[in-house]
Amino acid sequence: MAKKIETYVDTSALIAFLDRSDTYHPLFFRLFADPPLLVTSPLVVAEGHGWFLRRYDRTRALQFIVMVESMRPLKVCSIGTKEQHSSYELLRKFADQNLTLTDAVGLYVMNDLGMKSCWSSGFHLGLTGVALVINAY
């Protein structure tokens, strides 16, 4: 039987892992050094790539992609029409928050896969009650 994926990875966890200036770098360094099965969305990969492109350059942005490709425990899930529409519903539900579509897709994926924990340094991914790893340390 396939092992259940229990943890969702948000853009902020990847950036904290890669940016040694970030307060949460030591935490995510430890977590990514021995990760369980992880899942994220293509939008998270796009945000991470965009962050490096805007803050640094194409070389660093491409290194980010290579890093994602090399991270074998991390599955990048597919986002289709059903996932998009469900995520739009979440944007409406949490219209009082500054949620990005990337956040909403994350909330949808975690709910759809019955996930129990999320690696993120922000609070938005905790809106539906999933445990944020930063609160456990």
Add this chain to the structure above:
Amino acid sequence: MIRMQISLGEEEYDAAKKEAQRLGISLAELVRCSIRTMLAVDEKKPWMRYAGMVESGDSQSSQHIDDIVYGQKD
């Protein structure tokens, strides 16, 4: 951190200094980055090679992603 002294050829030193300036990092950081890139991390965990690959200087950079990617409001 362990302090050490290294010797570089003049051309290597100039090239390294220019590259550090281009990347906006110190020469010491460039040397550390180069060593991390060259050294094989645990082959089973190749992604660990990229851990701490940048030093933005922002202790809350992972919480400011939206500002960078989507831009700040005026």
